[in-house]
Amino acid sequence: MSNRPQTPYAARVHETRLQTRWTDFDTLGHITHAAYPVYLDEARDAVLTATVGPFTEFAWVIAHVSIDYKREIVQGAREVIVRSRIAEVGRTSLTFEQYVLGPDGEVAAACRSVLVAWDREARAARPIADDERALLLR
Amino acid sequence: MSNRPQTPYAARVHETRLQTRWTDFDTLGHITHAAYPVYLDEARDAVLTATVGPFTEFAWVIAHVSIDYKREIVQGAREVIVRSRIAEVGRTSLTFEQYVLGPDGEVAAACRSVLVAWDREARAARPIADDERALLLR
Amino acid sequence: MSNRPQTPYAARVHETRLQTRWTDFDTLGHITHAAYPVYLDEARDAVLTATVGPFTEFAWVIAHVSIDYKREIVQGAREVIVRSRIAEVGRTSLTFEQYVLGPDGEVAAACRSVLVAWDREARAARPIADDERALLLR
């Protein structure tokens, strides 16, 4: 029996619309690689805020992020859409699966990331409570 | 007699060399406007650290910044040089005059800024002490 | 007789709502100085896009920006509002007056900036056409 009870993608997909900025675009005329981690993080924050509360109540740090860049988003894109779902909730960590979509609806990047629930005073990981887990996987 | 001995450029000129980053350049192939405030701030911090100590000892916030953009710095510039001098030290504030130079030695931007000495606990302005003023204007 | 025929604020006030990002906030727990130029630029771009068209049709560069920082916007602010109006349109340049407001509706920063209409091929200033001027000052 698994101690990872959650069906992959048990949790629902959240969609976050994010405004792009002039400074997100680089000399190649497309959204620069370094803007994607920012978008993905904003989307994770939106999901967590909507489920277990804002950062002041549910603090976290990033342990791992992996991004596949698939298509460029060229200059002129006023917003991107991030589709996020919580794929897994561990003892102290949670795993996100996310996609960044350009204005044409095509996937520009795919991301898997692991966050750790954070005790700001102790500056250390802390266990995720059962009620938090339930909210995260709803 | 004034206790604000602000002879223009009484203080010496500091030169700070700063590495550029890929993300500093925009779609127009030059350093984007928004990178200049960052460079100027790094240079101010370097000057203050070298005179009155690091931010942990001499905290400050920015009250005013005014930038004239004169020439573009095009893609390929690996560093910029910032020339800074403290033009004036007031009761709680100090005024910087700065120039950002590209690799060709030409002035790309000129800046005047006013900082306020900051009491981090009180989250408020604090008087600049006489010994600090002397160090700032040396 | 003035050669600046336009009543200050002849043009209407545009309001732009901008999402903040985690990376806009610094160690002092407030929106860092360097995020304001980015917000102000996004708002100018929104105003110009709404009046004379997107950057691909009406290109411009920044000649001058002056910012007064008045109040901090502390962590937790999910968006800022920028109020912008075109105060003046010259032969090749236009002047913006803008305010950045925090979620409490208070002015956090005031900005005056001068843009220059830009000929991307010539990489030089170009005259603003009469019909553009009319649209900018409507």
Place this chain on the structure above:
Amino acid sequence: MSNRPQTPYAARVHETRLQTRWTDFDTLGHITHAAYPVYLDEARDAVLTATVGPFTEFAWVIAHVSIDYKREIVQGAREVIVRSRIAEVGRTSLTFEQYVLGPDGEVAAACRSVLVAWDREARAARPIADDERALLLR
């Protein structure tokens, strides 16, 4: 016999020293997650510039980046060190292994990334030439 002689770490280790910026640090008082991709990219660019030439001669885009965040780098760090080596050179891609070290010499983050040699005109991947491969793996 393979023409992809990717002995792990055949290539030498490059060390790149990078200045931090105030804007790299976030409300938690440490270098924010989103600054690491920027550091890693600057280091890759330095390695490629030193081996096969600057971006104007050897253009590339990022296909994949994976980062493990291991330790925080707290406020006050004036520079970070990135250790980079090219682990593998494929037909059109190359793989980097990198470590970001804080001022204490400890590894703060580990990164694996895949770049694709880029034909800027065609906006598409291009084969890596034999002489480029030799230089990359030297």
